[in-house]
Amino acid sequence: MDKTALNRYFRNIFLFLIFCFGVWAERTGYIEEMAYYQEDVIYLAGEHLYLTLVSGGLAVLTGVPLGIYLSRPKMAQRAEASMQLLNIGGTIPTLALLALAMSVLGIGNNAAIFGLWVATLLPIVRNTFTGLRSVPAHMKEAARGMGMTPGQMLRQVELPNSLFVIMAGIRTALAINIGTAPLAFLIGGTSLGELIFTGIAVDDQAMMLAGAITTALLAVVIDFALGLLTMAFVSRGVNPLRQRTA
Amino acid sequence: METLSFLTGNFNQILSLAWVHTLLVSVAVGLAILTGVPIGIAITQSQRAADAVLYIASVIITIPSIALFGLMIPVLSMIGQGIGYMPAIIAVLLYSQLPIIRNTYTAINNVDPALREAARGVGMTAMQRLKMVEIPLAIPVIMAGVRTAVVMNIGVMAIAAYIGAGGLGTLIQRGISQSDPRQLIIGAVSVSLLAIVADFSLLWLQKRLTPKGLAAAV
Amino acid sequence: MITLDKLTKIFDTPNGSITAADHISMEVPTGEICVLLGPSGCGKTTTLKMVNRIIPATSGRVLIHGEDTSQMNTVDLRRNIGYVIQQIGLFPNMTIEDNISVVPKLLGWSAEKYKKRALELLDLVALDPAIFLKRYPSELSGGQQQRVGVIRALAADPKVMLMDEPFGAIDPINREVIQDEFLKMQKELQKTILFVSHDIDEAVKMGDKIAIFREGKLEQYAAPDDLLAHPANDFIAGFVGNDRTLKRLQLVTxxxxxxxxxxxxxxxxxxxxxxxxxxxxxxxxxxxxxxxxxxxxxxxxxxxxxxxxxxxxxxxxxxxxxxxxxxxxxxxxxxxxxxxxxxxxxxxxxxxxxxxxxxxxxxxxxxxxxxxx
CATH class of the missing domain: 3.10.580.10 (CBS-domain)
Known part of the structure; x- marks a missing residue:
């Protein structure tokens, strides 16, 4: 089936739904009320992005090397156990993670960044690990047989061939991160959660929607940006979305 | 120490919150199985429908939970259910669709064509084939989807405490608002334990439900 | 010239040690193809991989042109040996040009030099550079990929090549074509080649010499005609087949x-x-x-x-x-x-x-x- 035709079909439905939502919002006067929060939205969206980029960036900078380290042959014995442990860590609900971070680091952005970092780490490590491990043995043997050093093998063969999977992990991770960052408000971090939770608490639906819709939009934008990065950095030869066959 | 004494002092309350938490997630995921499995089976009949349904489900799952609650509140307010357990159950129901539908769909689709051929060869009707061959083979994979859904939604349900759904999230909520580290830690730890226990017991169940002949493969 | 001197590999497994290659001694003269032949698990691949030390030898020596390879740096050794494997092992993230240029780049050739080399090599196997240089492996047919696999191994013009069932994954019709092409190239190139195969017909066709392995031991090492005419024992006679005299016919013009x-x-x-x-x-x-x-x-x-x-x-x-x-x-x-x-x-x-x-x-x-x- 033609994927692009399908996507266009859905984009149209999606746009139509947004349009209906807009009409409904206008009729009920939500738009006007939400516009009232414009300044807050812009400021908080910036803070929200800051939290996400710092904690998510840290997670990439730590998670990818950790995944690489666990995938090395000398770690083969301990890697499975480490991944099991990480998987158990991954079942811990994000709210619990943030709460625990606060009980250790106190209230504020630092606790929020720490909690978000932990929540984001797992998918990155897991995808890096599985991506590198699924590079076929014969390909690595060819690289070794041609005289590549382990470092050259990693840079020229293993990483480029698992980059698509690694990027998918980063996308999942940042989607979780953006969605969890509103909760950071609860432990003293600054994020769009401020509008959502305050909106719920004072029963101001326009305020809450302004926060919720912006959060959803941020998630879409970040995912889109990472999609572009994937397209730019993953070689056409190994990008399943750009595959042509002989 | 204080945390421990709080734990012993309020053990019954914590248990009842855990019970509510489990119940809410179970009901919601249970409903999700009732909708997701038939949808997953139905879309094996049409590639077009499958692409469409899986696309929608994957869009839903990327909506942050707190934003989803937020979006549902004004809608559900119209029937007077804006806050409470109703939006929480609906959110969990929606989030569970993707793992359950996707796993059902792939499991049934991946049944070895030779097996299907054999089933047809011995004279089974399409329904009999589904009941006697395809579903039994698909159950372990569907269970894996249920497990993913349950673990994820224990976390979602914790957040739902903020829209008044109840459950263990209540402890975390109170711990934060009352600056009470005892409730905070007990809430966080107990909801984490619940997720881990659920994960392991569903894994056990998944293995039990795997037909013996397939055990090596899964 | 490649010399194997009492080359031995013992694998330690939980079920005791297994001797995969047992005191293999043989000599491949410069410019000849030696086919290592035998049933699976006979030690032919292990022997091949000990030459470029993908598998380290337990004991014994490998000499290339008289030089003991155990004294050489593994990475340098491998860069000077062409290596072709059955799964081809092209890097799917790289274009054909980049794949061919891997070893020249590792050896520090100038861009001008390795680009020119890639053109020459594609010409050698009749793949139009204008079409193939910038393609990715997934965009090539199996036969085309295998040709690229072979020229990639030739890129830095190594004197010695190791080929591990290089044409094993190709359909029989294309295999014949590629074998013929390769023999034609070899006539010019005069590489010294160790070639693993499990197919007696391929061995007879490709080999100047054939080494028959069984259970880690070198059973017979001889020219194809000799091997077919005088198999050293019943195992070899059975392996080369009852029609071995007919097989000899293809060796003579x-x-x-x-x-x-x-x-x-x-x-x-x-x-x-x-x-x-x-x-x-x-x-x-x-x-x-x-x-x-x-x-x-x-x-x-x-x-x-x-x-x-x-x-x-x-x-x-x-x-x-x-x-x-x-x-x-x-x-x-x-x-x-x-x-x-x-x-x-x-x-x-x-x-x-x-x-x-x-x-x-x-x-x-x-x-x-x-x-x-």
Whole structure:
């Protein structure tokens, strides 16, 4: 089936739904009320992005090397156990993670960044690990047989061939991160959660929607940006979305 | 120490919150199985429908939970259910669709064509084939989807405490608002334990439900 | 020259140690292909991989042109040995050009030099650089990928190549084509090659020498004709097959077996001269050639005996001719097909060079058995 035709079909439905939502919002006067929060939205969206980029960036900078380290042959014995442990860590609900971070680091952005970092780490490590491990043995043997050093093998063969999977992990991770960052408000971090939770608490639906819709939009934008990065950095030869066959 | 004494002092309350938490997630995921499995089976009949349904489900799952609650509140307010357990159950129901539908769909689709051929060869009707061959083979994979859904939604349900759904999230909520580290830690730890226990017991169940002949493969 | 000296590999497994290669000693002369042949698990691949130390040897030595490789740096060693594996192992993230240039880049060649080299190599296997240079492996057919795999190993012009069932993953028809192409290249390149195969026909076709392995031991190391004619034991006889004499036929060309200075007559010669010739040489027929010495027919003895006139009026057509380079297997099959006991042999231009007879072939094949007895 033609994927692009399908996507266009859905984009149209999606746009139509947004349009209906807009009409409904206008009729009920939500738009006007939400516009009232414009300044807050812009400021908080910036803070929200800051939290996400710092904690998510840290997670990439730590998670990818950790995944690489666990995938090395000398770690083969301990890697499975480490991944099991990480998987158990991954079942811990994000709210619990943030709460625990606060009980250790106190209230504020630092606790929020720490909690978000932990929540984001797992998918990155897991995808890096599985991506590198699924590079076929014969390909690595060819690289070794041609005289590549382990470092050259990693840079020229293993990483480029698992980059698509690694990027998918980063996308999942940042989607979780953006969605969890509103909760950071609860432990003293600054994020769009401020509008959502305050909106719920004072029963101001326009305020809450302004926060919720912006959060959803941020998630879409970040995912889109990472999609572009994937397209730019993953070689056409190994990008399943750009595959042509002989 | 204080945390421990709080734990012993309020053990019954914590248990009842855990019970509510489990119940809410179970009901919601249970409903999700009732909708997701038939949808997953139905879309094996049409590639077009499958692409469409899986696309929608994957869009839903990327909506942050707190934003989803937020979006549902004004809608559900119209029937007077804006806050409470109703939006929480609906959110969990929606989030569970993707793992359950996707796993059902792939499991049934991946049944070895030779097996299907054999089933047809011995004279089974399409329904009999589904009941006697395809579903039994698909159950372990569907269970894996249920497990993913349950673990994820224990976390979602914790957040739902903020829209008044109840459950263990209540402890975390109170711990934060009352600056009470005892409730905070007990809430966080107990909801984490619940997720881990659920994960392991569903894994056990998944293995039990795997037909013996397939055990090596899964 | 590659020399293996008591090369041994012992794997330690939970079920005890397994000797995968047991004191393998052999020598591959420069410019020759040596095929390591045997059933799976016989140690042929292990032996191959000990040469570039993908598998470290337990004991024994590998010498390349007299130099002990255990003294060399592993990475340098490998960069100077071409390596082709059955799964091809092209890097899917790199274009064909980048794949070919991997080793030259590792060796620090200038961009200009390795780009030029990639062009040359693609030309060598008849893949148009304009089309293929910037393609990715997934955009090539299996046969094209395998060709790229081979030229990638040739990129830095190594003197030694290791090929581990290099054509094993290709369908039989394409395999023949690629084998022929490779042999043609090897005639020019004169690499010293170790070549693992499990296919006796491939071994006979590709190998200057064949080394037969069983359970980690080198059972026999000989030229293909020798191996087929005199298998050292029952295992080898069974492995090379009951039709081994027929297999030997493909190792010999018609040119080697034909009788040179063939008897011939021209169209204008009288028939009785042809008869005389046949009677003096005890032939049943003689080839008729035109003015350019190209065979165009034959005169039979029984016809010459009862007719008068010139050869022009009494010759029959030739059912077919044999080229010097045809192997005996195809010659025999054509002799049977046209029910002839002899046929004229011509060179590439079509000039008569000799005749080949069924008796001559039998005699040639039998010669090695007679000397042995």
């Amino acid at each position: 018609a040119g080697e077996v034909m009788q040179q200075n063939p008897s011939m007559v021209t169209l204008d010669q009288p028939l009785d001269e042809a008869l005389q010739l046949m009677e003096s040489r005890d032939l049943e027929a003689v080839t008729v050639v035109n003015r350019e010495q190209k065979p165009i027919g034959m005169v039979r003895r029984e016809i010459a005996q009862v007719h008068r006139g010139s050869c022009r009026d009494h010759h029959d057509g030739l059912p077919t001719v044999i080229y010097q380079d045809d192997d005996l297997r195809s010659v025999v099959s054509r002799l049977y097909r046209v029910d002839a006991s002899w046929l004229p042999v011509v060179d590439g231009e079509g000039y008569l060079q000799g005749v080949i007879t069924q008796r001559g072939i039998t005699h040639h094949v039998g010669a090695t058995y007679r000397t042995q007895a």
